[in-house]
Amino acid sequence: NVLVVLDADKGINNGEPVLHAMWIGKVEPKPGEAVTHIGAGTGYYTALLARLVEPSGSVTAFEIEADLAAQAKVNLAAYGNVEVVAGDAVAGPLPPSDIIYVNAAVIAPPPAWLRALRPGGRLIFPWRPAQRIGLAVLVTRMQAGFACRPFMGSWFIPCVGASLAGPEARVPTRERASRTRSIWLTEDKAPDRTATAVFGDVWFSSRAMRADSER
Numbered sequence: 001n002v003l004v005v006l007d008a009d010k011g012i013n014n015g016e017p018v019l020h021a022m023w024i025g026k027v028e029p030k031p032g033e034a035v036t037h038i039g040a041g042t043g044y045y046t047a048l049l050a051r052l053v054e055p056s057g058s059v060t061a062f063e064i065e066a067d068l069a070a071q072a073k074v075n076l077a078a079y080g081n082v083e084v085v086a087g088d089a090v091a092g093p094l095p096p097s098d099i100i101y102v103n104a105a106v107i108a109p110p111p112a113w114l115r116a117l118r119p120g121g122r123l124i125f126p127w128r129p130a131q132r133i134g135l136a137v138l139v140t141r142m143q144a145g146f147a148c149r150p151f152m153g154s155w156f157i158p159c160v161g162a163s164l165a166g167p168e169a170r171v172p173t174r175e176r177a178s179r180t181r182s183i184w185l186t187e188d189k190a191p192d193r194t195a196t197a198v199f200g201d202v203w204f205s206s207r208a209m210r211a212d213s214e215r
Contacts, residue, residue, distance in 0.1 A: 039103030043072035090161035104159035
């Protein structure tokens with residue numbers, strides 16, 4: 001369980017292996033699923049995800065740092081089910097995904113990430129809505145919307161393009177953030193009294209999402 005430095009000047013490392021083992025267990029990759037990995041670094045955890053979705057599954061790995069992306073392409077050349085994208089996963093749409101695995105902290109997941117989730121799809125990401133709040137969050141796309149569960153403390157480097165809140169944002173306290181149970185797009189539903197945080201087109205709610213079978 002040793003951190004490996006990837007870029008000391010930018011504070012980028014390979015992450016804590018025991019944490020990623022827990023996260024991968026949370027999203028439960030299955031053979032045949034499509035995974036999008038955001039913040040792939042040099043591809044270590046991309047390789048693990050690729051193995052877990054074999055033989056017919058695939059991984060699209062985004063890395064914004066050009067040097068790291070180039071190294072990831074070399075490291076993952078033997079994986080026929082992996083595509084490395086040297087670019088920004090925030091700026092454009094993502095491929096349809098059963099799993100979106102994010103290794104950079106965001107104030108809120110961009111709407112495009114939520115829209116990319118297939119029914120039953122899982123998004124796991126480091127939520128950092130304020131300087132002193134860092135939570136790992138698991139989102140599941142259900143028939144009625146996006147269930148959300150913060151499950152542990154988590155600190156990652158900021159995600160370029162998705163880590164700064166605008167002046168209109170409603171930033172949560174840690175207590176309110178930890179009570180979040182669903183995520184909504186404002187185009188689908190306006191923030192209401194259950195809102196724990198609001199960031200542009202995305203808001204977080206304390207209202208739990210019931211299982212589809214209960215509806």
